[in-house]
Amino acid sequence: xxxxxxxxxxxxxxxxxxxxxxxxxxxxxxxxxxxxxxxxxxxxxxxxxxxxxxxxxxxxxxxxxxxxxxxxxxxxxxxxxxxxxxxxxxxxxxxxxxxxxxxxxxxxxxxxxxxxxxxxxxxxxxxxxxxxxxxxxxxxxxxxxxxxxxxxxxxxxxxxxxxxxxxxxxxxxxxxxxxxxxxxxxxxxxxxxxxxxxxxxxxxxxxxxxxxxxxxxxxxxxxxxxxxxxxxxxxxxxxxxxxxxxxxxxxxxxxxxxxxxxxxxxxxxxxxxxxxxxxxxxxxxxxxxxxxxxxxxxxxxxxxxxxxxxxxxxxxxxxxxxxxxxxxxxxxxxxxxxxxxxxxxxxxxxxxxx
Ligand code: TYM
Numbered sequence: 001x002x003x004x005x006x007x008x009x010x011x012x013x014x015x016x017x018x019x020x021x022x023x024x025x026x027x028x029x030x031x032x033x034x035x036x037x038x039x040x041x042x043x044x045x046x047x048x049x050x051x052x053x054x055x056x057x058x059x060x061x062x063x064x065x066x067x068x069x070x071x072x073x074x075x076x077x078x079x080x081x082x083x084x085x086x087x088x089x090x091x092x093x094x095x096x097x098x099x100x101x102x103x104x105x106x107x108x109x110x111x112x113x114x115x116x117x118x119x120x121x122x123x124x125x126x127x128x129x130x131x132x133x134x135x136x137x138x139x140x141x142x143x144x145x146x147x148x149x150x151x152x153x154x155x156x157x158x159x160x161x162x163x164x165x166x167x168x169x170x171x172x173x174x175x176x177x178x179x180x181x182x183x184x185x186x187x188x189x190x191x192x193x194x195x196x197x198x199x200x201x202x203x204x205x206x207x208x209x210x211x212x213x214x215x216x217x218x219x220x221x222x223x224x225x226x227x228x229x230x231x232x233x234x235x236x237x238x239x240x241x242x243x244x245x246x247x248x249x250x251x252x253x254x255x256x257x258x259x260x261x262x263x264x265x266x267x268x269x270x271x272x273x274x275x276x277x278x279x280x281x282x283x284x285x286x287x288x289x290x291x292x293x294x295x296x297x298x299x300x301x302x303x304x305x306x307x308x309x310x311x312x313x314x315x316x317x318x319x320x321x322x323x324x325x326x327x328x329x330x331x332x333x334x335x336x337x338x339x340x341x342x343x344x345x346x347x348x349x350x351x352x353x354x
Pocket of ligand 1: 009010011012013014021022023024025026027044047133134137138146147148149150151152155205206207208209217218219
């Protein structure tokens with residue numbers, strides 16, 4: 001192989017409601033990339049175990065994410081849609097990476113610090129090692145591109161560090177077995193086994209903020225449901241949440257320099273720009289100088305127009321869980337075949353097989 005085939009991989013956790021942040025920051029990009037790349041999209045149910053969901057919540061959550069993928073327009077025939085637990089090779093490679101990644105690297109992960117809170121001694125080992133499993137999700141397919149929101153940036157840097165260290169540590173055997181691709185590390189060219197994955201984090205929607213606090217990320221786990229728009233919210237819910245969204249008394253600025261110190265205004269304009277697939281500048285050209293009493297109803301109308309068809313299709317799909325399970329099972333078989341190819345090589349490279 002002289003270079004890595006372009007391949008997109010991404011995942012979403014089946015925990016809680018999917019939000020507008022997940023949709024605009026990730027899923028909508030997944031849909032767009034289907035036209036130009038081979039794509040693998042995963043419901044990461046093993047990751048969800050880190051927050052100890054009830055078994056039924058995990059089962060329902062897995063189906064809901066799969067339904068959201070399909071309802072948003074992901075094609076499970078041309079591409080691959082599956083759940084992580086169906087492909088044991090993710091866990092196997094994660095163990096290899098547990099032995100590659102250093103404690104110091106994981107200690108720096110801000111998401112772990114946020115999620116573990118003050119009582120770190122009591123956090124699960126799974127939550128700490130989570131980024132290693134994430135690296136395995138991506139690299140078990142030797143994926144080259146990963147569309148995500150801004151909050152996953154640090155995890156993707158770690159994925160690159162793990163790939164680099166693996167490539168360096170096993171460079172001689174990779175060359176001897178002729179399994180690598182020439183790549184530069186420092187001023188040396190080696191045969192590396194894993195690609196150095198590129199994150200795809202761009203556009204106005206990489207970080208959608210809470211509707212109640214423009215300095216906090218919109219999140220599935222925020223205790224206040226008013227802080228987020230869920231993909232399954234009704235038109236009335238969406239309108240109510242936007243009406244109640246925190247703002248300030250000033251009209252919208254004429255250009256983006258006027259967002260200084262106005263995170264809530266910036267967030268609502270970002271959302272409008274992302275939903276209408278234009279830029280913040282274009283939105284401000286239309287609404288600059290207007291009051292929120294004008295802008296909010298326009299935003300609510302746009303959000304309902306874009307999200308209601310997805311919510312309707314999700315409900316239709318969720319009414320037939322057998323169909324969703326069958327789609328995931330087929331995707332799991334296809335993903336397993338690809339992952340096993342990588343693991344045959346990895347077992348040889350590290351010496352677990354000859
Ligand atoms: P998760 O399930 O928390 O979120 C799924 C995707 O949604 C993006 N996202 C947002 N984007 C913009 N604004 C927001 N407010 C917002 N909230 C969430 C996330 O960045 C993510 O892209 N660790 C991952 C799942 C994962 C994964 C992977 C992703 C596991 N393995 C391999 C990529 C590749 C996570 O917890 O995402």
